[in-house]
Amino acid sequence: MSQEYFPVNPIEKRVLANRYFKAEESVLDEKFHGFCITSRFYKEKKRYPNTLADKSRYLVVQHGDDLGKLLLIPTVVSIVGLVISLMMLLMWPFVDDPFEYEIPLAVLCLNLFWLNVYPFLDKFSLRRYMYFDRKMQRVSIRKTVADKDVEQRDELNNPCFNWQDVGGYWESMPNGRGATVYVPVIKHNDETKYPWFRIRGDVAESVACASVAVSFYERIVRFMEKDKPLPDIPEFEKxxxxxxxxxxxDKKNNRPANYWAEMGTKQQKQIESECLHENVVFRWASGQPNEEITRPWERWPIDESLKDKMDYKRKLKIIALQLCLGLPYAK
Incomplete structure (x- = not known):
């Protein structure tokens, strides 16, 4: 790829590509639990302290290398078991031996057990994360650090620094399959003195190019501009x-109330894909920022046909994913 498509490193604290859209998953699944009877008791939203629930002030960034990803191992096992079961089923008419139901039954039992245990473990699994305080212009990290290494702590007793002392970077690394992966990293500007103040962003699309990793940081930069309104994207709607x-x-802009909340998840994902494309083709060398979309309802009118509906097809999809993959909900 031409060098003009690569952003500078360290990342500038200015919003250039200006396309950091992320679709919000439908909340309809929370109203239909299927075989996941524990999901109504353990909600993922309660993972962080109630103080950080206010996204008009706090933006939480989870560490990409978090051990919480180990919770995905049973799902991988379920996929392998499902493939083996399907192969056995396809070969059964061509063999004289009776069908060996032990593996499919074991996979089914594992999935029923796991999808009911997962919400509990996901809520209480230890996680490292940073959170950005828009009001106080501070950045804190949830991590155990000796008092001698900390100059300042916030009201939650976590180490924190002024926003101006923290910077964003993108790093390239091999993914083990011959390709290069780009990941966003947020750390203290004086990494030698504060090597522990560091977190790697979890960006699934970062394998594509450095632009997507930078977009991860641009969302934070834009959020911390407290003299501007919150970005008009789904996560800040509420x-x-x-x-x-x-x-x-919003009053001067005549913004419709609950615009993103009334939009279907499918349409949001289409917008996310559109913004991702605009991000990838952005020419960083020009230094000319994209115009911020302040009236998204004019660019993307709500498509009634793409609204979320908890019909029988969606319920069947949720049940199928629960039984086959051990996933609590249909994403």
Whole structure:
């Protein structure tokens, strides 16, 4: 790829590509649990302290190397077991031996057990994360650090630094299959003195190019611009009324109430794909920023045919994924 498509490193604290859209998953699944009877008791949203629930002030970034990803191992085992079971079923008419049901039955039992244990383990698994305080212009990390290495702690007793002392970077590394992976890294500007203040962003699309990794950091930079309204993207929909600057802007902008909440997940994912493409082809060398989309309802009118519906097809999909892969919900 031409060098003009690669952003500078360290990443500048300015929003250039300006396409950091992420679709919000439908909440309809929470109303239909299928075989996952524990999901109603353990919600993923309660993973962080209640103080950090206000996204008009706090933006939480989870560490990409978190051990919580080990929770995906049973799902991988289920996929392998499902493939083996399907192969056995296809070969059964061509052999004289009776069908060996032990493996399919074991996979089914594992999935029923796992999808009910997963919400509990996911909630209480230890996680390292950073959170960005828009109001106080601070960055904190949830990590055990000796007092002698910490100069300042926040109200949650976590180490923190001023926003101006923290920077974003993108790093390239081999993925083991001959390709290069680009990942965002957020750390203290003085890494020699504070090597422990570091986190790697979890960006699934970062294998594509460095631009996507930078977009991860641009979302944070834009969020920390407290003199501007919150970015008009789905994740901040429920919290816009808590920010006075955003309330005033939305009033002048005649923003429709609950715009993103009324949009279907499928349409949001289409918009996410569109923004991702615009991000990838952005020419960083020009230094000319993309215009911020402040009236998304005009660019993307809500498509009624793509709205989320908890019909029988969706219920069957949830049940199928639960029985075959051990996944609590259909994403």
């Amino acid at each position: 919290y816009r009324h808590l920010c006075p600057v955003t309330v005033e802007f």
